[in-house]
Amino acid sequence: MLSHAEASENFIADAERTDWHDETLWFVRAKRDKASKVLPEWEALREHASQVKDHTLANLGDYLVAFEAKAKANGIHVHWAADAVEHNAIVHQIIAAQGSKVLVKSKSMLTEECHLNDYLAEKGIEVVDTDLGERIVQFRNEAPSHIVLPAIHLKKEDVGETFHEHLGTPKGNKDPQFLTEAARQHLRGHFLASEVAITGVNFAIAETGEFVVCTNEGNADMGAHLAKVHIACMGIEKIIPKRADLAVFLRLLARSATGQLITTYSSHFHKPREGQEMHIVLLDNGRTRQLADPKYKNSLKCIRCAACFNTCPVYRRSGGHSYHQPVAGPIGSILAPNIDKKANADLPFASTLCGSCSNVCPVKINIHEQLWFWRQDLMAAGLAPVGKSFGMKMMAYTLSNPAIYRMGGSLMRRFSSLLNSSMNPWYKQREMPQAPKESFQEWYKKR
Amino acid sequence: MSAREQILGKIGPLAEVKHPGAFHGASEDFDFKASLEVVGARVVSPEELERLFPDRQRFEKTLDGLSLAEVEVLEIDGEFGVAENGAIWLTEEALPHRVAPFICQHLVIHVQKIVPNMHAAYMELTNQTTGFGLFLAGPSKTADIEQSLVIGAHGARSLTVVIHA
Numbered sequence: 300m301l302s303h304a305e306a307s308e309n310f311i312a313d314a315e316r317t318d319w320h321d322e323t324l325w326f327v328r329a330k331r332d333k334a335s336k337v338l339p340e341w342e343a344l345r346e347h348a349s350q351v352k353d354h355t356l357a358n359l360g361d362y363l364v365a366f367e368a369k370a371k372a373n374g375i376h377v378h379w380a381a382d383a384v385e386h387n388a389i390v391h392q393i394i395a396a397q398g399s400k401v402l403v404k405s406k407s408m409l410t411e412e413c414h415l416n417d418y419l420a421e422k423g424i425e426v427v428d429t430d431l432g433e434r435i436v437q438f439r440n441e442a443p444s445h446i447v448l449p450a451i452h453l454k455k456e457d458v459g460e461t462f463h464e465h466l467g468t469p470k471g472n473k474d475p476q477f478l479t480e481a482a483r484q485h486l487r488g489h490f491l492a493s494e495v496a497i498t499g500v501n502f503a504i505a506e507t508g509e510f511v512v513c514t515n516e517g518n519a520d521m522g523a524h525l526a527k528v529h530i531a532c533m534g535i536e537k538i539i540p541k542r543a544d545l546a547v548f549l550r551l552l553a554r555s556a557t558g559q560l561i562t563t564y565s566s567h568f569h570k571p572r573e574g575q576e577m578h579i580v581l582l583d584n585g586r587t588r589q590l591a592d593p594k595y596k597n598s599l600k601c602i603r604c605a606a607c608f609n610t611c612p613v614y615r616r617s618g619g620h621s622y623h624q625p626v627a628g629p630i631g632s633i634l635a636p637n638i639d640k641k642a643n644a645d646l647p648f649a650s651t652l653c654g655s656c657s658n659v660c661p662v663k664i665n666i667h668e669q670l671w672f673w674r675q676d677l678m679a680a681g682l683a684p685v686g687k688s689f690g691m692k693m694m695a696y697t698l699s700n701p702a703i704y705r706m707g708g709s710l711m712r713r714f715s716s717l718l719n720s721s722m723n724p725w726y727k728q729r730e731m732p733q734a735p736k737e738s739f740q741e742w743y744k745k746r
Numbered sequence: 747m748s749a750r751e752q753i754l755g756k757i758g759p760l761a762e763v764k765h766p767g768a769f770h771g772a773s774e775d776f777d778f779k780a781s782l783e784v785v786g787a788r789v790v791s792p793e794e795l796e797r798l799f800p801d802r803q804r805f806e807k808t809l810d811g812l813s814l815a816e817v818e819v820l821e822i823d824g825e826f827g828v829a830e831n832g833a834i835w836l837t838e839e840a841l842p843h844r845v846a847p848f849i850c851q852h853l854v855i856h857v858q859k860i861v862p863n864m865h866a867a868y869m870e871l872t873n874q875t876t877g878f879g880l881f882l883a884g885p886s887k888t889a890d891i892e893q894s895l896v897i898g899a900h901g902a903r904s905l906t907v908v909i910h911a
Contacts, residue, residue: 432888486900545864
């Protein structure tokens with residue numbers, strides 16, 4: 300697997316596309332600014348949401364139990380899964396009982412985290428992703444590159460080509476309106492035929508046992524309301540205490556994500572419809588481990604709006620696939636090492652630590668600080684790249700020895716071409732400044 | 747040990763943090779009609795509605811969502827609208843079927859009552875026990891292809907609202 304830096308190098312090889320990606324996401328960030336600034340209470344909303352989430356995490360066990368009891372009383376089947384393997388087995392069992400071979404699924408990063416599609420494919424069950432962006436990347440055998448805008452790495456020409464191949468649209472047609480209509484017709488067939496629908500969960504309410512799913516396309520609802528069996532998959536951190544708390548979270552979510560006033564559909568599933576079976580799978584998969592660590596606990600407050608992606612100068616210029624994780628961007632970089640430290644040791648370093656992610660986060664997660672905590676933990680665990688550990692040690696040694704520091708400076712000034720070469724990764728894509736003839740100290744001594 | 751016991755067992759005691767309670771200080775100065783236009787809905791008078799959709803239909807309750815697959819223009823009643831974002835609260839009691847507002851090609855909603863913001867909206871829902879309810883704001887949309895807004899992804903291609911408040 301390529302590291303973030305290596306994968307980014309491939310991504311930015313196409314300068315024009317990189318600029319387009321950068322500008323498009325910045326445009327989404329600007330829409331977020333506009334939508335948030337019209338509310339004078341925006342900062343108070345963020346603070347309030349942060350406190351509700353802090354309170355929930357401090358009482359997570361109680362709220363999970365309360366949610367389970369209410370949901371069961373509402374006629375919903377509640378399942379618990381300690382890890383991805385258990386999650387997938389539970390989902391498979393429900394589908395197998397129904398005997399379905401094809402099913403529809405709306406966007407769920409959790410099922411990406413569990414690699415549910417691949418697991419079910421091995422069992423002979425086809426999952427049709429119904430979010431337009433997700434369907435596009437599914438056709439291309441790619442992963443979503445953004446949790447809200449799954450196909451943001453693609454141009455309309457790419458989508459036209461993909462649809463030509465898979466849906467038989469005319470070659471060369473790249474009109475978004477036309478291509479969306481083709482997907483509408485194609486997926487409507489699946490909605491009408493599917494007996495099982497899987498959705499994610501945006502919020503689950505302990506007080507009432509209901510859960511809320513937000514989409515703009517209406518795909519979660521088209522699937523869930525037509526299917527005999529609805530399976531909703533959620534991480535245990537999606538719980539909130541009260542229904543009234545939704546007011547704060549729904550106001551923050553869409554404005555932070557896309558700059559919309561609210562998502563088109565905010566559906567509250569409280570009880571199964573007559574004759575329907577409804578299941579909820581509650582997944583841990585490392586979340587309780589994260590909860591137990593005071594440094595990283597706050598990452599569980601995330602409501603998956605992706606505002607931190609859109610603002611991140613590294614994400615915008617490296618693309619979601621460079622993060623080799625279902626959740627990319629700054630938040631993904633602090634979530635992933637908890638699941639697999641070694642495989643994701645590169646991610647906390649894929650940041651400038653500028654702090655913009657923390658500034659836009661609607662639930663005030665200290666993302667940039669956690670990136671820095673992870674760097675320390677990874678260095679201490681010996682998991683940082685060899686070059687980086689060596690470089691850091693050299694740097695620490697040099698900076699703590701004035702004589703070596705002076706000698707090093709003088710050597711580097713004389714042989715500055717060493718720095719301005721491909722041996723120095725920092726030199727790539729950068730214009731390096733001219734080294735001065737003398738150091739500050741030398742200059743100061745002379746005056 | 748079951749997964750449930752495992753998970754609950756791993757959640758240790760954390761320092762207590764108080765729930766902040768109700769949110770105070772929310773803006774109330776919003777225009778429902780203007781918000782509806784932002785989310786892509788069309789606001790019309792009852793007369794205009796007559797002209798636009800003379801063939802619109804109301805449907806009886808059904809257990810068969812598929813029977814609504816060919817519905818062109820569906821007419822329903824919303825419980826209330828939210829001025830801040832143009833969302834309309836719908837419950838399954840007022841729908842022929844849960845899938846109805848999604849599966850129809852065009853949607854017409856009558857709104858009798860407007861509340862200023864989402865906080866006021868959830869005050870209205872304090873004793874709500876419906877099996878399914880939703881905030882619906884505008885027609886189905888997507889911007890998944892190059893961030894170009896396209897109306898009519900999977901749900902209704904248009905939303906027309908008649909305000910009687």
